[in-house]
Amino acid sequence: MMENALTVLNMTEAMLWHGFLVFLRIAAAVSILPAFGETTVPPRIKIGIALAFTVIVAPALPTFETAQPSFEVIAKYTLTEGLNGFLIGIGVRMFVMALQTAGTIAGQSTSLAQIFGGASGEPLPAIGNVLSLAALALAVTMGLHVYVARYFIGSYILFPAGTFPVVEIMTEWGVAQVASAFSLAFRLAAPFVIISAIYNLMLGVINRAMPQLMVAFVGAPLITAGGLFLLFLVAPALLTLWWSALQGFMINPTEGLQ
Template identity: 60%
Template sequence: MTPIAEALLLVQTQLWLGFVVFLRVGAAVVLLPGFGEQSVPARIKLVVVLAFTFIVAPAIPQTPPTFSTDGLAVLVATETLSGLLVGLGIRLFVLALQTAGAIAAQSTSLSQIMGGAAIEPLPAMGYVLTVGAVALALMAGLHVKAAQLLIHSYVLLPMGLFLSGSDVADWGLSQIAHAFELAFLLAAPFVLMSVLYNLALGVINKAMPQLMVAFVGAPLITLGGLFLLFLAAPVILSVWLSALDQFMISPFGVAR
């Protein structure tokens, strides 16, 4: 084989490898916090996917099968599904934080303030916590952790193999349950404050029936909710980031 033929074969092999990796990386980046948001232009997302592909492709521990029409269809299905699973697992942490913000806003009568500030309607607390969490995750090296997770995913999810439906269902249910558990854990201070507030209003109303406790208590719960958000936001974000890091280390392990 001539040197030119060897070079062409090498280029063809690398392009084929890059395309296969691009399928998984692209599906994952679409759901990745920060990079896959609806506010990010499609061209920027394409550049991010290409950048991740150039990082992941040389480091994967296996090579794709030889190009064929039947093999191409299988790889498109399996790699896209694997990328979506990885991205969905990370995206659930953002949804957990948004749910926590919704619970906190409902508990403190702040659910209607700035409800349309984001592309997806969110209460003010959920919007602030989500933006802060995404910024914190990017500052903590989300792009590096995501690249490591994508490389490691080829060990957990081998290339070209379909996943068992029962395994995917069990994993998805455990991740969703864990996301709701995390959401309630993050919103627990606001729920507790709401319970104490309503108990106090009930006692005051019982002692002084003539007093309009709702008019007196509404500004108090709003101010208390904002003050509690100021105090609890650093703890909430640190707990959230710790849970996200645990998922990055063991994405298909035990959710707890």
């Protein structure tokens, strides 16, 4: 009887230790993940989300080969898993940054950079604020939590537990994600940049043909209304493109590596 109780106690201790190590990585990642790690989400809710993901992810991972819990071991895993969690979290966060960058480019192109810019926790132009809120709502509706759980499980292939990230892999992976984020931002903002270029070209021709006409008074309301109408037309396609890119990354985060 005592032997069975001791076996159960040892198994429980091993499970709690395994869950604690998984929680260290997930908690660091959840703090900056889109939707789950927004500044408007209270810290207690973030801790609850991290615990929920730990309950889901920990059983899917094999038991880590670690020494018995001690101050040195806990300090080591706190540093390594915290850094690994931050890296995998920032990888997903880059897609929100790409959307915000696209909104900034579009806002500057259509004179909508300052309207309702402070409506969210971060100062964004109107287009960036609308696209960010819509994208987060779309991601949560499409099952973001499922993809995040799979992403956490797969992250142990790229960043093994208890080890600091390899500098070469981290550099190559990070550069690929930054380049992909900026490329996505420019693709999302392309319709607004093209329309703005055509508009300014036409405005220049009109100004040359009729110098006495104050084209600025006519053109400013036109480009603002045109930017809002264009946002109404292309927002579904932009959000679909953004979600497809985010979905592909969470399914295969190592795609940018050679």
